[in-house]
Amino acid sequence: MSLVQNGAVETRREPEGVLAVLQDETMLDRLNGVIHEQRLGDDVVVEATLDAALRRIREGLAPRLLFLDLSGAAAPIAEVSAARTVGGRDMKLVALGNVNDVTHFRDLLSAGANDYLLKPPSREALAVVLEKPAQTANENGDGGLGHVVVFIGSRGGIGATTTAVSCAWLLAEEQHLPTALVDLDLHFGTVALTLDTDPGGGLCEALEQPSRIDGIFIDAAMVKMTEHLRVLAAEASPAEPVAVDPGAIDMLLYELRRKFRWIVVDLPRGAVPAQRAVLAAATHAVLVCERSLAGLRDTIRLQTLLREQAPQSSLFLVEAGTASERALVSRSEFEKGTGKAFQASLSYDPKSAGAAANAGQPLPQVASRSPVLRELRQLVSALAGPAEAKPKSRLFALRSLW
Ligand SMILES: Nc1ncnc2c1ncn2[C@@H]1O[C@H](COP(=O)(O)OP(=O)(O)OP(=O)(O)O)[C@@H](O)[C@H]1O
Ligand SMILES: [Mg+2]
Incomplete structure (x- = not known):
């Protein structure tokens, strides 16, 4: 951003880095340690x-x-107040001290501090205050919470996961929006496999014990794919049922919505315990449809489910790109049956799908010349809307948080 002041053009820099007024080396070591770890x-x-x-x-x-x-x-x-005046509103101000008194804490907050830590602060407490707003910011008119888009395949094996992963990738890498990709098929999900990454641990345990879920848990449990894309998945043993507490899903999605602009959920079909809680939080639902008779029947049944359990969400029907010998229903008949036009139709492209699978990369990364990329982009801009089609400046994102 440039400002014209006294006839000169002055460039205002984006806030970056940490300025520390410290009394001891130990504190500096700890600060540097957490910055390095995170x-x-x-x-x-x-x-x-x-x-x-x-x-x-x-x-x-x-x-x-x-x-x-x-x-x-x-x-x-007075020190906090002076720091706030000089540092401006965009600077996060964290005070440290030895006074363990709630009145003192409140006074510091009203003087302009964003937080107060008792000395010596734990690594976890430092990690929370150091968290970068660029990774967490969102402003979307929904109390600052991110969007939850649920992907469901109307039949098995028709490309629902491929579509979910591709959309998450495009949101993160082309629109530069902080995006979380969550695989709720805890036993047989393929999101992590598709991206050639280890699903990491902790998700199943946390979904059984909601008390474990907080910002620190989420940071630890998620796999960082790129600057803007994080993955949360599991590979639970088929022999071990996971007793998912619906309250845990609720909490998990709330924490994710606070941290990410988009939460892309690959939701298995069928009445998994988590389903109702996820649908209640969904802002968007994408039904990947197979244009077969069975596909039409199940699309209609899932539309009913979404009307009942996710009435607040916007629904998008997408024609699957996977070829099917069962694809007997014409497009117009299908759309008549569902009462809704397809938002996008994905091309059958086994070459790109195979290359993506072999490389362990999302389809958009290997299919730069395929029509399927254009179709996926079309779906993403239908989801994210024209307002979000362009990357926001980091300065804007930073401002939105504080
Ligand atoms: N547009 C496409 N063209 C050709 N093949 C595709 C396309 N999209 C996905 N595939 C392939 O179809 C197979 C199934 O894809 P995917 O795992 O995404 O389906 P799914 O609906 O999530 O399956 P499941 O029901 O097992 O979760 C994969 O081998 C994938 O590479
Ligand atoms: Mg799948």
Whole structure:
């Protein structure tokens, strides 16, 4: 962004990095340790006094976060207030101190601090305050919560997972929107396999014990695919049933919606215990349809299910790209039966699908010349809407959080 001031063009920098006013080396080591562990990539600038730190800001440093150690400060409230005035609204301000008193905490918040940590802070507490808004920001007019789009195949093996993974990839990589891809087929899901990644652990356990679910758990349980795409999946043993607590799904989706702009859920067909809770949270539902008689019957039955359990969601019908000998119903007959036109029709492209499977990559990455990529993009822009079709600037994303 450029500002014209006194006739000169001045460039305002995006907030980045951490400025720390620290009293001891231990604290600096811990801070650097967490930044390294969480792969945040922040540079840390350290000053011994608040005056020196504020001078750095006045000279043009624009940290995304200011750590302010108040132990020994004669006037902590005034210090926080001065830091807020000089740092501006976009800077996150985290105070540290030795005073364990709720009134003191409240005073600091009203003076402009975003958070207050008791010394010495745990690594977990530091990880939470250091979390990057660019990975978590969303602003979509829904109380700041992300969208939940549920993908269901009207029949088995018709490309529902392929479509879900492709859409998540396009949302993350082409629209640069923080996206979580969640595979709720805990035993036989193929999302992680499709992306050639280890599903990681923890999801099943957490879905059985909702008390485990919080921001820290989610960070640990998710696999980072790219800067904007995280995957949450499991590979539970077929011999072990997972007693999913619907309350856990509710909590999980809420936490994910706070952190990601889009949550793409690959939902197995059939009445899995999680289904009702997922549908209740869905903002969008994509039914991948096989144009067969059985496919028409099941699409209609799933439409009824969605009307009952996800009346708040927008429904999209997508014609599957997988070839089927059972594809007997004409397109117009199918659309008449469902009372709804296809939002997109995916081409049959076994070459690209095979190449994607062999490379362990999402279809859009290997199918750059295939019509299927254009069709998937069309679906994604129908989902995300024209307003989100362009990447937002990071500055905008940062502003939306604080
Ligand atoms: N457009 C396409 N053209 C050709 N083959 C495709 C296409 N899309 C997906 N496939 C292939 O179809 C097979 C099934 O795909 P996928 O696993 O996505 O289906 P699914 O509906 O999720 O299956 P399940 O019911 O087992 O979960 C895979 O081998 C995939 O590579
Ligand atoms: Mg599947």
